[in-house]
Amino acid sequence: MDEARSRHFNDTNAYWPIIRPERFDSPLMETAAKAGVVDRCADCGADPGPPVCPECHSLLPSEYGSDSALFGLVGVRGSGKTVMLSVLDAELRGSVADRFDAAIDVPGGKSGLTRDLRVHHELMSDARRRVPGQTQENRGGKKEPAVYTWRYVKKGPLGTSRTASTVFSFYDNAGEDFATADAAMTQRYLGATSGLILLLDPFGFPENRKRAADRGAGFVETGPEEVVDAVTTVLRATGRVRRSKKIKQPVAVVVSKIDAFFDQIEEGHPLRRPSSGRPLFDETEAQTVHDHLGLLIQQWGGAKIIRTLEQHYADFRLFGASALGAEPDYASQRVNHRGLLPHRVAEPLLWLMARRGFLPSTGE
Numbered sequence: 001m002d003e004a005r006s007r008h009f010n011d012t013n014a015y016w017p018i019i020r021p022e023r024f025d026s027p028l029m030e031t032a033a034k035a036g037v038v039d040r041c042a043d044c045g046a047d048p049g050p051p052v053c054p055e056c057h058s059l060l061p062s063e064y065g066s067d068s069a070l071f072g073l074v075g076v077r078g079s080g081k082t083v084m085l086s087v088l089d090a091e092l093r094g095s096v097a098d099r100f101d102a103a104i105d106v107p108g109g110k111s112g113l114t115r116d117l118r119v120h121h122e123l124m125s126d127a128r129r130r131v132p133g134q135t136q137e138n139r140g141g142k143k144e145p146a147v148y149t150w151r152y153v154k155k156g157p158l159g160t161s162r163t164a165s166t167v168f169s170f171y172d173n174a175g176e177d178f179a180t181a182d183a184a185m186t187q188r189y190l191g192a193t194s195g196l197i198l199l200l201d202p203f204g205f206p207e208n209r210k211r212a213a214d215r216g217a218g219f220v221e222t223g224p225e226e227v228v229d230a231v232t233t234v235l236r237a238t239g240r241v242r243r244s245k246k247i248k249q250p251v252a253v254v255v256s257k258i259d260a261f262f263d264q265i266e267e268g269h270p271l272r273r274p275s276s277g278r279p280l281f282d283e284t285e286a287q288t289v290h291d292h293l294g295l296l297i298q299q300w301g302g303a304k305i306i307r308t309l310e311q312h313y314a315d316f317r318l319f320g321a322s323a324l325g326a327e328p329d330y331a332s333q334r335v336n337h338r339g340l341l342p343h344r345v346a347e348p349l350l351w352l353m354a355r356r357g358f359l360p361s362t363g364e
Contacts, residue, residue, distance in 0.1 A: 069169070070194055071194060072193045076226070078218065083324065084256060086124070087324075087345050089114070100279045100359070113170070145169040150353075190234050195252070196250075196251045198228070199256050200224040201224065216331055228309070235247045251309070252351055253318050256322065259325055281347075283361045294306055321344045321348065325341025
């Protein structure tokens with residue numbers, strides 16, 4: 001039994017032992033060990049297998065390194081995190097890979113969170129059309145994050161090009177983990193993230209609760225304002241951000257289920273159009289969406305959220321997206337009869353990747 005996996009994931013299965021050097025003869029060996037890459041076993045001389053996380057012993061891609069990114073996907077219960085991430089997983093391997101002519105792979109596709117995302121997507125896509133239930137609060141073992149590798153040919157000036165690659169991962173928390181600042185403080189890993197995707201349930205805004213009741217959509221008492229405050233508290237505490245400074249991690253704030261509010265957005269607006277098929281992030285279009293959503297959020301009673309973001313974050317962007325693309329049957333929790341119609345699901349991630357310099361952007 002691997003004690004690290006048992007401690008983190010309640011996983012008591014048998015695994016090959018992890019090879020670690022007993023001492024570091026050079027700074028290079030120490031760096032390699034921290035990345036889960038070491039030389040032969042000091043006891044038996046066996047060659048090492050794939051790299052693993054030195055803390056939890058999860059499998060890592062061979063390209064894993066200091067430039068790899070961990071993204072957090074957070075939001076209150078009912079905001080659609082699990083549905084969004086399940087659809088994003090499929091979009092990455094499909095439309096996003098086609099758009100950037102990229103190879104996007106998942107080394108741990110049969111375990112942990114990635115396995116669950118595939119199961120959820122299948123349930124939504126087949127004849128059952130079942131919307132997955134809520135992510136359970138993490139009182140016991142954690143779930144392995146979904147880890148991805150992305151490789152593509154990056155065009156340069158004067159017709160030059162080079163192969164670019166990166167590794168990034170997602171972790172899905174239960175909504176209860178962010179219901180209060182005290183609960184959120186248990187999610188200290190957020191301080192180590194390269195960026196956040198923060199989902200806000202539009203039905204949770206004060207001015208939209210009657211619409212939720214009329215449609216049977218339901219909402220929880222913990223509104224968008226509370227989850228933004230809770231996440232801000234965690235990031236300031238874990239990053240030891242002084243009062244006079246702003247949080248540096250880029251945050252993509254996503255209004256989910258945006259299709260339910262298309263009647264408040266004029267036809268032809270970028271927010272109602274599908275994502276671009278061009279192999280870049282369109283900064284001009286994204287800014288237009290950001291500005292319009294800022295006005296909508298204020299109209300919905302969320303002016304304090306905008307002020308919090310402006311006062312506490314050095315880099316944030318507002319997005320609107322819908323994993324389902326059409327409102328489900330709220331009573332039966334079944335996907336619309338037209339099936340899955342994802343709308344702008346990948347844009348928040350593409351923005352984060354462009355902010356890291358991995359993807360090209362235009363219109364800045």
